[in-house]
């Protein structure tokens with residue numbers, strides 16, 4: 390689609406694919422287990438939803454598309470390519486649009502990857518999680534470590550030049566040596582991007598009953614693993630651009646950066662969230678309910694809110710400090726017409742404790758600060774809300 394009512398606003402698209410072959414022990418994402426029977430109906434609903442929404446998105450240029458899940462690679466390459474074709478026809482994509490596929494090592498095959506590459510997918514994020522097969526089995530993952538290098542190789546041969554691997558540390562029975570071995574093997578694959586997440590045991594997941602087990606690494610060991618990863622990956626040329634994300638130069642995930650930099654994105658599919666200007670909304674979290682609502686023209690939204698100026702200022706701090714880009718006084722004061730002084734006082738203190746640093750006028754956390762970011766951001770938000778440090782007079 391071209392022409393009509395253009396301006397230069399960019400938008401990220403997120404498509405949620407809530408289908409997995411089976412459920413991992415730690416997972417609380419919105420996904421179904423082995424429900425191939427639902428896929429044709431879901432595909433039809435997604436296409437209808439995208440087609441109906443396209444005219445409302447005409448003024449945007451789409452510069453990122455992200456297919457997340459669930460396991461999009463299990464959903465089927467033909468379905469994904471069909472969705473991408475529809476997006477290309479109905480919306481305006483930038484020539485360098487980043488198009489990401491989330492995949493699991495056991496559900497990628499060469500012909501499907503080639504098909505997706507041709508359809509415009511240019512980034513793949515593979516859930517590797519660990520190089521320890523016993524841990525993978527315990528977590529209910531369907532693949533072994535040996536399938537990870539094979540999946541990376543297939544992606545490369547299909548023409549993917551931007552490959553990311555997801556890893557988890559702090560896993561049950563995982564030692565520091567085991568984590569170090571995972572990182573070593575992963576670095577041998579020389580991919581462009583790595584995400585390293587600390588295990589969180591969520592209530593309602595099968596892992597929950599092991600939450601007090603001595604096999605679960607304690608906070609100190611988890612912190613140690615995190616700092617080890619930051620140091621090791623830096624040594625291997627990966628730039629930490631967010632608490633949990635590391636990339637070779639110019640390979641940061643442009644789509645995920647939109648979340649942290651408060652840019653606009655539109656979600657499609659069950660549980661998908663959108664942020665357009667001050668509006669936030671989330672679609673029904675159940676795949677069958679989503680299909681029904683789309684087909685019958687019923688309300689799809691289960692949560693919505695209008696974000697106030699002070700909430701936006703809080704998000705700027707909360708999300709900006711997750712990134713290496715950090716936050717900046719002038720930008721904050723101009724954008725939110727509020728004094729930065731309450732934050733400045735705290736940040737100066739964090740610098741003295743080695744938890745933050747100021748680079749080119751921007752404040753950011755150090756790796757130790759990232760580790761304590763929940764606590765530090767909580768303090769900053771309190772200061773922001775209460776103005777408990779005497780603010781300097783602000784003149785617009």
Ligand code: SF4
Pocket residue numbers: 408409411412413416417418420458459460493516
């Ligand atoms: S593959 Fe991913 S989305 Fe699916 S159950 Fe496992 S962790 Fe959850």
